[in-house]
Amino acid sequence: MNLTSLVRTSHITRTFTHSIKPISSSSSVSLSHTPTSLNPKPKTPLYLKPPIYTTSLSSLKKFQKWAKTLSSSVNASFKDSSNLHQELNWLLQDSLQNPNILQTHEENDNLVALRLKLDDLYDLWTQRIEKRRPFQYIVGCEHWRDLILSVEEGVLIPRPETELIVDLVNDVIKGGGENGDLGNGLWVDLGTGSGAIAIGIGRVLGDLGRVVGVDLSDVAVRVASYNVERYNLQDKISIKQGSWFEPLSEFKGQVAGLVSNPPYIPSGHIDGLQPEVGRHEPILALDGGDDGMSDLLHICNGAASMLKSGGFLAFETNGEDHCRFLFDHMETIHKESFCNLKIVPDFAGIQRFVTGFRS
Amino acid sequence: MAGVHLLIKSFPTFLLRPNTPSPTPLLLLRHIQTPFKPLKKTTPFPPNQTSSLLSRHYSTTSSAVTNDDDDVSGGREFVALSDEKLLSQCDVDTYKSSGPGGQHRNKRETAVRLKHIPTGIIAQASEDRSQHKNRASALVRLRSLLALKVRNTVDPETYTPPLELLQILPAKSTIRGSECGSQIGPNNPKFALGMQALLDLIFAVEGSVADAAKKLGLSTGALSRLILSDDSLRQAVNEFRTSKGMKPLK
Numbered sequence: 001m002n003l004t005s006l007v008r009t010s011h012i013t014r015t016f017t018h019s020i021k022p023i024s025s026s027s028s029v030s031l032s033h034t035p036t037s038l039n040p041k042p043k044t045p046l047y048l049k050p051p052i053y054t055t056s057l058s059s060l061k062k063f064q065k066w067a068k069t070l071s072s073s074v075n076a077s078f079k080d081s082s083n084l085h086q087e088l089n090w091l092l093q094d095s096l097q098n099p100n101i102l103q104t105h106e107e108n109d110n111l112v113a114l115r116l117k118l119d120d121l122y123d124l125w126t127q128r129i130e131k132r133r134p135f136q137y138i139v140g141c142e143h144w145r146d147l148i149l150s151v152e153e154g155v156l157i158p159r160p161e162t163e164l165i166v167d168l169v170n171d172v173i174k175g176g177g178e179n180g181d182l183g184n185g186l187w188v189d190l191g192t193g194s195g196a197i198a199i200g201i202g203r204v205l206g207d208l209g210r211v212v213g214v215d216l217s218d219v220a221v222r223v224a225s226y227n228v229e230r231y232n233l234q235d236k237i238s239i240k241q242g243s244w245f246e247p248l249s250e251f252k253g254q255v256a257g258l259v260s261n262p263p264y265i266p267s268g269h270i271d272g273l274q275p276e277v278g279r280h281e282p283i284l285a286l287d288g289g290d291d292g293m294s295d296l297l298h299i300c301n302g303a304a305s306m307l308k309s310g311g312f313l314a315f316e317t318n319g320e321d322h323c324r325f326l327f328d329h330m331e332t333i334h335k336e337s338f339c340n341l342k343i344v345p346d347f348a349g350i351q352r353f354v355t356g357f358r359s
Numbered sequence: 360m361a362g363v364h365l366l367i368k369s370f371p372t373f374l375l376r377p378n379t380p381s382p383t384p385l386l387l388l389r390h391i392q393t394p395f396k397p398l399k400k401t402t403p404f405p406p407n408q409t410s411s412l413l414s415r416h417y418s419t420t421s422s423a424v425t426n427d428d429d430d431v432s433g434g435r436e437f438v439a440l441s442d443e444k445l446l447s448q449c450d451v452d453t454y455k456s457s458g459p460g461g462q463h464r465n466k467r468e469t470a471v472r473l474k475h476i477p478t479g480i481i482a483q484a485s486e487d488r489s490q491h492k493n494r495a496s497a498l499v500r501l502r503s504l505l506a507l508k509v510r511n512t513v514d515p516e517t518y519t520p521p522l523e524l525l526q527i528l529p530a531k532s533t534i535r536g537s538e539c540g541s542q543i544g545p546n547n548p549k550f551a552l553g554m555q556a557l558l559d560l561i562f563a564v565e566g567s568v569a570d571a572a573k574k575l576g577l578s579t580g581a582l583s584r585l586i587l588s589d590d591s592l593r594q595a596v597n598e599f600r601t602s603k604g605m606k607p608l609k
């Protein structure tokens with residue numbers, strides 16, 4: 001079957017079953033069973049909002065001073081786990097039409113254009129400090145690789161470690177050779193979240209290459225679809241809702257590459273997580289069962305039947321022991337299915353990824 | 360490139376002389392294949408990048424300095440390596456404390472520090488909000504530092520400029536053919552290779568811009584202008600001239 005038509009059809013299925021509302025087409029008909037009010041449009045990241053508010057430069061400087069004082073009041077472990085100073089600068093950068101204004105020596109009664117009300121700026125910074133609300137949810141985006149991805153509560157903020165998966169895929173595609181033209185095949189990102197990996201891969205594939213991103217969470221499906229459209233990749237990447245392989249039965253044995261960063265934190269560790277993560281990020285994205293391996297093992301068991309011969313796989317793990325465990329599991333239990341298995345460290349030197357090929 | 364200027368003073372220049380043993384003791388760098396093995400634990404380093412901090416990390420291990428003539432990799436080769444190869448010769452640190460990372464952690468650790476193991480040269484970048492982009496900037500800086508700090512010896516008697524040097528020369532150079540294309544400026548990543556070759560020549564002619572200009576088919580004024588067009592290049596030339604008791608270019 002021709003991949004273009006595959007993706008087209010799946011794109012339609014998606015639109016019908018999950019009422020994704022693309023940003024641009026307010027006219028699109030939603031055939032969802034869920035009332036639209038429960039399924040709102042993804043939030044626009046702050047930096048893309050129109051600069052329709054104004055305040056005086058002196059009020060803005062007053063906010064900045066207040067925010068700095070508030071940040072310096074936090075306890076040591078908070079200080080250690082965050083770069084509040086930098087975050088405040090980035091928040092201002094995203095809020096202002098002209099971020100350089102704070103550096104200039106303009107008159108203090110000059111007006112500056114803001115993308116949100118000054119009061120909201122105070123609210124947001126209070127949430128950051130008092131509620132430990134993650135900075136990325138506050139500004140509604142994360143800078144990841146060369147992308148700026150929209151994120152909001154309900155979807156995992158993509159991590160820098162995960163950036164490497166796209167490089168691993170790129171190396172395999174550009175390496176070409178014995179495994180055929182993987183760059184023009186069908187790729188799958190299981191548990192796509194914000195769509196980060198799917199979009200990263202979509203941008204390195206050849207003209208005929210396609211990506212399907214799968215996620216169980218409505219919010220993730222909506223946010224990922226929004227991000228795909230923001231990068232104008234809707235003809236290349238489709239986002240499907242469902243549990244792991246379930247929405248992919250039609251692609252059995254045809255997949256050129258399968259990647260996943262599934263939930264991998266052991267259930268018992270969830271309570272002890274950094275507040276930004278444990279209190280605010282979706283548990284569905286983090287909890288990997290008692291030993292953190294449930295989803296990884298499930299995905300690994302299903303991967304053999306999805307991938308075509310010579311197809312590539314890459315999984316992110318909790319690191320070190322988990323990584324070696326998964327590697328050993330694949331090398332013994334799936335000896336027949338996979339070859340060329342490798343453990344790849346992340347940029348911090350932690351054994352993080354398992355990669356390999358379908359025999 | 361503010362970070363780079365801070366760095367320049369902190370490193371002695373490496374001299375590379377492939378093949379022939381030299382009368383004066385020269386540093387020879389052995390080609391070290393380091394597997395991709397970044398540092399596992401690092402102490403977080405202060406956010407402001409000071410030269411003293413950086414120079415503290417400078418080191419040339421004794422295994423890297425050898426008089427063994429074979430298996431020598433010139434500085435030119437470092438600069439010409441692919442990003443991937445060059446990165447594989449580096450320890451890569453991000454600002455981070457220890458811990459499992461990945462899904463456990465939400466900290467915008469975007470700064471990247473690269474330490475080039477064969478030379479000990481360090482480059483870092485922290486200005487962008489994406490770690491990925493900072494890694495790319497740090498690599499560009501590393502390349503430029505390698506070009507500035509690692510010298511290949513050339514013989515002025517038999518000298519002919521390599522293509523990458525011709526490419527950064529202005530069109531009025533009499534030895535620059537049309538095959539060189541249009542002039543490559545300091546913002547082009549290929550500039551580093553040309554800059555390195557230019558410094559090799561200036562070192563070989565003991566810092567004389569007039570002598571170097573002759574070899575390049577340029578007037579002394581035109582070569583001075585080229586040198587002054589890039590801050591790090593100017594600074595490297597002037598440091599060398601000052602060490603030879605010559606006046607710095609202005």
Ligand SMILES: C[S@@+](CC[C@H](N)C(=O)[O-])C[C@H]1O[C@@H](n2cnc3c(N)ncnc32)[C@H](O)[C@@H]1O
Nearest residue numbers: 156158191192193215216217243244261263285
């Ligand atoms: C750790 S997050 C990774 C998100 C994204 N790929 C990234 O790297 O930033 C794991 C994702 O798996 C999704 N997920 C959890 N259980 C799932 C399931 N049974 N089927 C599909 N996706 C699932 C979560 O909603 C979450 O988006």
